[in-house]
Amino acid sequence: xxxxxxxxxxxxxxxxxxxxxxxxxxxxxxxxxxxxxxxxxxxxxxxxxxxxxxxxxxxxxxxxxxxxxxxxxxxxxxxxxxxxxxxxxxxxxxxxxxxxxxxxxxxxxxxxxxxxxxxxxxxxxxxxxxxxxxxxxxxxxxxxxxxxxxxxxxxxxxxxxxxxxxxxxxxxxxxxxxxxxxxxxxxxxxxxxxxxxxxxxxxxxxxxxxxxxxxxxxxxxxxxxxxxxxxxxxxxxxxxxxxxxxxxxxxxxxxxxxxxxxxxxxxxxxxxxxxxxxxxxxxxxxxxxxxxxxxxxxxxxxxxxxxxxxxxxxxxxxxxxxxxxxxxxxxxxxxxxxxxxxxxxxxxxxxxxxxxxxxx
Amino acid sequence: xxxxxxxxxxxxxxxxxxxxxxxxxxxxxxxxxxxxxxxxxxxxxxxxxxxxxxxxxxxxxxxxxxxxxxxxxxxxxxxxxxxxxxxxxxxxxxxxxxxxxxxxxxxxxxxxxxxxxxxxxxxxxxxxxxxxxxxxxxxxxxxxxxxxxxx
Amino acid sequence: xxxxxxxxxxxxxxxxxxxxxxxxxxxxxxxxxxxxxxxxxxxxxxxxxxxxxxxxxxxxxxxxxxxxxxxxxxxxxxxxxxxxxxxxxxxxxxxxxxxxxxxxxxxxxxxxxxxxxxxxxxxxxxxxxxxxxxxxxxxxxxxxxxxxxxxxxxxxxxxxxxxxxxxxxxxxxxxxxxxxxxxxxxxxxxxxxxxxxxxxxxxxxxxxxxxxxxxxxxxxxxxxxxxxxxxxxxxxxxxxxxxxxxxxxxxxxxxxxxxxxxxxxxxxxxxxxxxxxxxxxxxxxxxxxxxxxxxxxxxxxxxxxxxxxxxx
Amino acid sequence: xxxxxxxxxxxxxxxxxxxxxxxxxxxxxxxxxxxxxxxxxxxxxxxxxxxxxxxxxxxxxxxxxxxxxxxxxxxxxxxxxxxxxxxxxxxxxxxxxxxxxxxxxxxxxxxxxxxxxxxxxxxxxxxxxxxxxxxxxxxxxxxx
Numbered sequence: 013x014x015x016x017x018x019x020x021x022x023x024x025x026x027x028x029x030x031x032x033x034x035x036x037x038x039x040x041x042x043x044x045x046x047x048x049x050x051x052x053x054x055x056x057x058x059x060x061x062x063x064x065x066x067x068x069x070x071x072x073x074x075x076x077x078x079x080x081x082x083x084x085x086x087x088x089x090x091x092x093x094x095x096x097x098x099x100x101x102x103x104x105x106x107x108x109x110x111x112x113x114x115x116x117x118x119x120x121x122x123x124x125x126x127x128x129x130x131x132x133x134x135x136x137x138x139x140x141x142x143x144x145x146x147x148x149x150x151x152x153x154x155x156x157x158x159x160x161x162x163x164x165x166x167x168x169x170x171x172x173x174x175x176x177x178x179x180x181x182x183x184x185x186x187x188x189x190x191x192x193x194x195x196x197x198x199x200x201x202x203x204x205x206x207x208x209x210x211x212x213x214x215x216x217x218x219x220x221x222x223x224x225x226x227x228x229x230x231x232x233x234x235x236x237x238x239x240x241x242x243x244x245x246x247x248x249x250x251x252x253x254x255x256x257x258x259x260x261x262x263x264x265x266x267x268x269x270x271x272x273x274x275x276x277x278x279x280x281x282x283x284x285x286x287x288x289x290x291x292x293x294x295x296x297x298x299x300x301x302x303x304x305x306x307x308x309x310x311x312x313x314x315x316x317x318x319x320x321x322x323x324x325x326x327x328x329x330x331x332x333x334x335x336x337x338x339x340x341x342x343x344x345x346x347x348x349x350x351x352x353x354x355x356x357x358x359x360x361x362x363x364x365x366x367x368x369x370x371x372x
Numbered sequence: 373x374x375x376x377x378x379x380x381x382x383x384x385x386x387x388x389x390x391x392x393x394x395x396x397x398x399x400x401x402x403x404x405x406x407x408x409x410x411x412x413x414x415x416x417x418x419x420x421x422x423x424x425x426x427x428x429x430x431x432x433x434x435x436x437x438x439x440x441x442x443x444x445x446x447x448x449x450x451x452x453x454x455x456x457x458x459x460x461x462x463x464x465x466x467x468x469x470x471x472x473x474x475x476x477x478x479x480x481x482x483x484x485x486x487x488x489x490x491x492x493x494x495x496x497x498x499x500x501x502x503x504x505x506x507x508x509x510x511x512x513x514x515x516x517x518x519x520x521x522x523x
Numbered sequence: 524x525x526x527x528x529x530x531x532x533x534x535x536x537x538x539x540x541x542x543x544x545x546x547x548x549x550x551x552x553x554x555x556x557x558x559x560x561x562x563x564x565x566x567x568x569x570x571x572x573x574x575x576x577x578x579x580x581x582x583x584x585x586x587x588x589x590x591x592x593x594x595x596x597x598x599x600x601x602x603x604x605x606x607x608x609x610x611x612x613x614x615x616x617x618x619x620x621x622x623x624x625x626x627x628x629x630x631x632x633x634x635x636x637x638x639x640x641x642x643x644x645x646x647x648x649x650x651x652x653x654x655x656x657x658x659x660x661x662x663x664x665x666x667x668x669x670x671x672x673x674x675x676x677x678x679x680x681x682x683x684x685x686x687x688x689x690x691x692x693x694x695x696x697x698x699x700x701x702x703x704x705x706x707x708x709x710x711x712x713x714x715x716x717x718x719x720x721x722x723x724x725x726x727x728x729x730x731x732x733x734x735x736x737x738x739x740x741x742x743x744x745x746x747x748x749x750x751x752x753x754x755x756x757x758x759x760x761x762x763x764x765x766x767x768x769x770x771x772x773x774x775x776x777x778x779x780x781x782x783x784x785x786x787x788x789x790x791x792x793x794x795x796x797x798x799x800x801x802x803x804x805x806x807x808x809x810x811x812x813x814x815x816x817x818x819x820x821x822x823x824x825x826x827x828x829x830x831x832x833x834x835x
Numbered sequence: 836x837x838x839x840x841x842x843x844x845x846x847x848x849x850x851x852x853x854x855x856x857x858x859x860x861x862x863x864x865x866x867x868x869x870x871x872x873x874x875x876x877x878x879x880x881x882x883x884x885x886x887x888x889x890x891x892x893x894x895x896x897x898x899x900x901x902x903x904x905x906x907x908x909x910x911x912x913x914x915x916x917x918x919x920x921x922x923x924x925x926x927x928x929x930x931x932x933x934x935x936x937x938x939x940x941x942x943x944x945x946x947x948x949x950x951x952x953x954x955x956x957x958x959x960x961x962x963x964x965x966x967x968x969x970x971x972x973x974x975x976x977x978x979x
Binding site for chain 3: 849850876877880882893
Binding site: 016017018019024025037040127130131132133134137138141201203204206207352353354355 | 726728
């Protein structure tokens with residue numbers, strides 16, 4: 013049978029971001045695939061070395077537009093660690109609140125993209141419609157729908173007023189009900205299951221071997237969640253329920269993400285209810301003492317780590333960003349092998365690629 | 373931590389001696405020469421430390437250090453000093469396949485040779501890239517001369 | 524007298540129920556489809572003139588094709604599919620209004636005319652030699668055999684029951700007794716499934732699956748040629764729906780009266796509604812799932828259905 | 836003469852009412868991209884203005900670029916622009932596609948789309964709001 017090589021990307025309706033896959037087909041079956049990153053490589057790590065610590069917050073917010081808050085949170089944590097700062101509890105809570113809202117937004121966005129890729133436009137529309145509720149809440153809190161610019165070294169820049177808190181508490185149950193509806197679709201719709209079950213399989217063994225993190229790992233039975241395992245901010249004050257599935261396919265990833273969304277909605281409610289009084293920020297020194305610091309956090313897609321090296325000046329000597337997508341990308345050719353061309357879109361959507369994160 | 377002690381035994385020094393050599397850091401760390409990397413990774417894997425978070429390159433005063441950030445409940449960092457003349461290190465992809473893209477990134481960004489790594493195509497830098505390893509350059513935003521690579 | 528007849532003839536051909544009317548109603552049904560889909564998805568949807576604006580804009584655009592494409596062929600293919608669906612629509616609506624007389628065997632001709640664009644669709648992909656076009660073309664051919672057989676089998680149940688292969692014959696057989704929708708409800712459902720395949724709508728939209736095939740065979744077409752393909756698509760929908768209404772709802776409307784036309788249009792809108800709702804609730808099938816579904820379940824069902832009709 | 840003018844008017848009307856956009860991420864951070872995608876969803880629903888997001892460059896009228904143009908995407912961006920049939924327009928969405936934004940001066944980027952393609956409308960904002968993108972398309976309609 014003749015072989016055809018299909019280029020997917022850098023501009024392709026399947027992808028939101030430019031990345032290039034070359035998929036070799038035999039008939040309709042995928043026999044090989046290679047990928048090329050670098051279309052979004054902007055050199056952020058190099059750029060960070062020439063800007064001051066405070067300016068870099070703006071820069072790291074733009075590593076990725078979907079999980080912008082978690083990047084600045086992790087970066088600020090690292091710098092605060094170097095400075096030896098303890099940020100106020102209220103500030104930390106507001107940070108966590110935005111992290112959770114961002115997780116809800118990211119997971120709903122992902123569900124929409126998956127549904128669109130398997131041809132279920134209606135669910136795409138519904139998921140994105142429900143996502144607007146979270147975006148409105150985030151805009152209410154921080155002033156930005158996607159980039160929040162709320163983090164600063166030593167806390168957050170905006171306080172949460174009681175009216176805002178009330179609005180959040182009023183809107184979250186509405187969102188929870190909508191997300192349960194979506195869960196019902198994913199759980200029970202036969203055509204959705206027919207297109208997602210049994211494809212993109214990743215075993216527990218492979219998750220360990222390829223250091224895969226986040227919902228993809230959790231869908232393969234590896235219950236790793238840094239919010240519980242290495243609590244940052246004030247997550248240790250909350251009981252975090254880590255959702256795992258054993259199936260390891262695209263459908264399991266969908267279920268894991270939707271259940272996590274419901275967990276996050278609950279967690280946000282707890283955070284707002286328990287919100288302590290006090291300041292939201294402390295004064296931070298511009299000069300950061302010499303040293304190195306690693307800060308870890310759980311982004312919607314998995315572990316994010318920032319390594320910051322300071323030489324005692326106002327600018328960092330080295331900032332390294334580790335994003336969760338890179339290892340998931342290695343496993344993609346393995347997941348795609350032997351599948352049909354039609355499943356490629358579901359599998360690529362299933363791992364929730366964030367190319368902007370991976371390239372930096 | 374027991375694993376760190378096991379790693380120090382590899383180098384025939386004690387943990388306290390080791391700590392004097394190292395910069396301040398918030399996680400466990402062990403300093404290694406580039407030849408000791410593979411043995412150290414084997415020890416880690418034996419002790420069930422499977423998760424490699426990332427590999428960080430730190431280039432300072434013409435010296436390159438690679439930091440292998442492992443994690444299992446807490447962070448363990450292997451600090452590998454790259455020999456200036458030799459400028460290469462072993463690939464750990466046979467032991468940890470997930471390190472593939474991290475190693476490729478290090479190769480492209482820092483110009484290190486990694487033994488046993490297939491580098492047929494570029495992964496991050498553009499196809500027509502001419503400037504050498506970008507993280508080794510001195511870059512000042514705005515000035516063209518300083519954009520040039522310094523060797 | 525002859526002049527008058529000739530003028531009337533031109534009028535029928537060009538305006539009603541000919542070219543202008545058909546194209547306009549094709550656009551109208553396309554708009555209804557888009558509007559319904561938008562409403563199902565919780566959106567507002569496009570304004571009524573949207574298809575018209577799209578088509579005019581496409582005709583006014585530059586027409587470019589990749590190097591190595593046969594220019595004549597690339598023009599003839601969409602033109603032929605447009606012409607074939609246009610004549611199919613003209614024949615059905617002509618029979619309805621009495622401007623065209625139905626002849627024995629025109630039922631077969633209509634089925635052929637309606638399915639011609641699907642075949643040309645495949646060729647259209649091959650001529651433009653883009654990767655997605657060829658793969659999309661291959662897929663449409665793979666799919667062709669599964670839904671085409673289904674459609675012909677299911678809808679010929681009506682012809683078998685009426686004992687006539689002409690549109691008027693099928694219609695007249697129903698007007699005396701019950702319309703076939705009552706007895707052949709299974710056949711109706713199966714032919715709707717076949718029609719969805721013909722029109723390449725979701726869940727049978729495998730050849731032009733946006734997320735992997737970009738636009739399938741149409742990927743490389745632009746400007747006027749794309750507009751012709753789109754028009755062919757509109758008219759294929761229109762004539763397919765009209766054919767089903769004609770075959771299954773024979774006794775429910777009175778021909779050549781105003782009330783009859785209104786009922787006819789309402790029935791057509793109902794079928795469009797069914798098509799839209801099916802598009803909204805199903806995911807796109809995989810090619811193996813589609814062939815499994817069609818050859819293992821739907822086609823045997825239609826065979827049994829036709830056998831039963833013959834026995835009865 | 837009058838007929839010709841009328842046809843021109845009709846075509847102008849059709850172009851205004853049916854702007855099909857093609858989205859290309861030329862190295863942006865995703866922020867503008869998801870805002871652009873959210874235009875299609877019930878919250879904004881730009882289909883009521885006739886805006887469709889097309890997936891093939893040959894079908895599109897407006898190229899919406901998000902991102903500062905990285906060295907690797909440059910050739911592809913130019914190719915996509917050339918594949919689009921005339922008349923065609925380009926919208927630079929987001930601060931970084933206007934000027935390079937926060938990434939200005941980095942080693943791998945061309946600061947802004949206008950260094951590579953002729954741009955018709957610039958949308959500032961990082962990320963640009965969906966309302967701003969709709970506004971840009973409306974502004975572009977005046978230009979048509």
